[in-house]
Amino acid sequence: MSIWTNRVKDLSRAGMTYAEIAAAIHLAPSTVGDLAAGRYKEPRYAAAMALKELHDRVVVNAAPSNDLREAG
Numbered sequence: 863m864s865i866w867t868n869r870v871k872d873l874s875r876a877g878m879t880y881a882e883i884a885a886a887i888h889l890a891p892s893t894v895g896d897l898a899a900g901r902y903k904e905p906r907y908a909a910a911m912a913l914k915e916l917h918d919r920v921v922v923n924a925a926p927s928n929d930l931r932e933a934g
Contacts (some may be wrong), residue, residue, distance in 0.1 A: 866905060869917040870898040876920050887912035 896902035
């Protein structure tokens with residue numbers, strides 16, 4: 863599975879639809895579905911960067927912190 867497939871699946875698990883992901887990264891929803899299914903291996907540079915940034919914003923930054931200092 864490619865990193866792009868994983869990123870789309872992570873965003874989907876976070877509650878985003880393919881249409882929402884597509885709108886955010888300027889691709890067609892069918893292309894996002896193809897990325898998720900592994901039929902489309904790698905988006906062009908602009909879409910790849912937008913997908914990475916969206917993933918970082920929605921999935922990575924939303925993940926709970928494991929920093930024990932916050933618990934004190």
